[in-house]
Amino acid sequence: MSLLSTTLAIPAATPFPNPSAAALTAAGRDVPRVLAIAGSDPSGGAGIQADLKSIAAHGGYGMAAITALTAQNTRGVTAVHVPPASFLAQQLAAISDDIHVDAVKIGMLGDAEVIAAVRTWLEKVRPAVVVLDPVMVATSGDRLLQESAEAALRNLVPLAHLVTPNLAELAMLLEEDVQDTWEAALEQGRRLADATGTAVLVKGGHLQGSSCPDALIGPAGMLSADVVEIPGERVATRNSHGTGCSLSSAMATVQAQVGNWEAALREVKPWLAGALAASDVLEVGTGNGPVHHFHHIRKALRPGDFTAQLRKDADVHLEAIYALDFIEGLASGTLPENEFAYYLAQDAIYLNGYSRVLARASALAPTEAEQLFWAGSARQCLEVESELHRSWLSTRTVRPQLGPVTKAYVDHLTAASASGSYAVLAAAVLPCFWLYADAGKALHARFLADGEPAGHPYAEWLRTYADEDFAAATRRAIAMVDDAARKASDDERQAMATAFRQSCRLEVEFFDAPRLHS
Incomplete structure (x- = not known):
């Protein structure tokens, strides 16, 4: 007699019948x-x-x-x-x-x-x-x-x-x-x-x-x-x-x-x-630690979590913007006029493309309030572009031609628009609000540090950076991106962060383009 037949015999009870798959499926419970x-x-x-x-x-x-x-x-x-x-x-x-x-x-x-x-x-x-x-x-x-x-x-x-x-x-x-x-x-x-x-x-x-x-x-x-x-x-x-x-x-x-x-x-x-x-993320004990049973459950983002992380990315690029010769020259008034004219010409071209992307964001937006916000922003871009042509570019011998950085930026935004993801597109357009508003605020503060200087060639332009309406619009855009992130999948949030960082990098290059062009 084998060892198993001796030790595993059960004289007092019969083994449980193994239920069929069909029987258990019929009785299965969620x-x-x-x-x-x-x-x-x-x-x-x-x-x-x-x-x-x-x-x-x-x-x-x-x-x-x-x-x-x-x-x-x-x-x-x-x-x-x-x-x-x-x-x-x-x-x-x-x-x-x-x-x-x-x-x-x-x-x-x-x-x-x-x-x-x-x-x-x-x-x-x-x-x-x-x-x-x-x-x-x-x-x-x-x-x-x-x-x-x-x-x-x-x-x-x-x-x-x-x-x-x-x-x-x-x-x-x-x-x-x-x-x-x-x-x-x-x-x-x-x-x-x-x-x-x-x-x-x-x-x-x-x-x-x-x-x-x-x-x-x-x-x-x-x-x-x-x-x-x-x-x-x-x-x-x-x-x-x-x-x-x-x-x-x-x-x-x-x-x-x-x-x-x-x-x-x-x-x-x-x-x-x-x-x-x-x-490893549990960090429990100093020996043989436990497994993470709930790793597959996505942690819900709290309001502000996602954009707080984006802010860290934005700060790096803002520091790069502040260090540019273009920004220093614009604040001090020493920026060569040809560089400023090139910047304005590229800005006019960019705003035309940006307005189209914002209109697409309006079409994809999930709520009427968001649709109205993006549509209003698109209209504002067109109005600013028209004003640039009327008050600045029309009086100067500058012929707007699409520059390589402007093209790269518009192409990037257009690709985000073509993704079909409202969340990704909103993240891609956000740096033009956020970095522009913060850089403008810093520029305006430096411009007024010792009182408004007399004869500053760019004084009228720098005064526009104190616009509270644009600051309020920026806060709304940040809140909408944060809300979109909390509703997005992990993959979509990753795409949002990537699109945002790329736009930040292009913002830096956009401000530096006049120096490279001259």
Whole structure:
């Protein structure tokens, strides 16, 4: 008689029938009620705490029955307290007497009496989805199951629909040596599935190398193939605390929704890889830190967050503008007239193109107030252009010709207009409001620093920079871009920031173009 047939026989109970995919899909719930039966981790990275986070991350309603209390952190477990098994039985009865349990995830059980209490409850309630994570040894190497309870845990495996051991636990369930190759681990998974009638998720996380595959192995007819292998790449991080807990509870939740183990794993595996990849941002502990369960949920921007970041980009370019010879000459009155005339000629050409882009922003704007704002700004541009021609350019021997910087700027804005994204276009046109208003304010202040100088050739022009109406329009444009960013996707916000920075760079080049032209 083989070792497995001795240690895994269950004379007192029959294994749970594995429900068909069709049956579970028919009974699937958008918000499954998932019960985690596991130990508590006060550091929040593993155990019940990780289970509840995983369940919530996948849209389930999490419940918890505590099997053990641990004193642990990211560096290890220092103590374990197992409350009376009778109290666990009371917890389980209180839940199932009142709430229908769609799925169960079982984690740390601690000792044989606790395992017996869970087994008795399972045989009575018979949940449709049972996932057993046979917690025996923590990632840190600390033992989390009494040696005397190992046989009881082995006998619990057939009452689960899926068991999710790591490689060390897989070997312990079979009372064999730990395997260090993927092929040997799969063979152990096959033997465990055959002996118990339970699907086994063989995990490659503890193997050496850059690859990190997972594989489902199940009884005949349960899966689409004898072995369903899903490849993956190892995530380089020291933060893997609670990975097994998180995976098993996520699998229970998704299985209750979709009724297909393979589909569940294909959803959960990339989520867990992302949780590992994003774990560093949590900055929890000095040892083996937790994963980021909610990495996939986009953080909502608060009003002002996005434009505050844009402001940092704008400040760099404003400093570059302030350092230009053109700005210094304009403020002091020493700017050669031919450079000023070139600047005005390019400004007239630019404003004509800018007005068309603003009109496009008006057409894309989501609200009537925004449509009116951009349309009014487009009209103002045309009026300013006409005034430039009438009061300045018509009296000077300058022939407006499209310069390379002006062309690049208008082409950039036209491309943003053609993107079809209101948010991206609004971000692209913002620097012409924001940088121009701030640079103008600084210029006007320098112009009036010692009182308005007599005979300043550009005095009339500099006085216009104190226009409060334009300052108010700038504030409105900033607010509208910020509002658009809070409604945009991550990719669209990235495109907004890129378009804004490009416009800022072109603003600097636009002010410097007269010097390069002369």
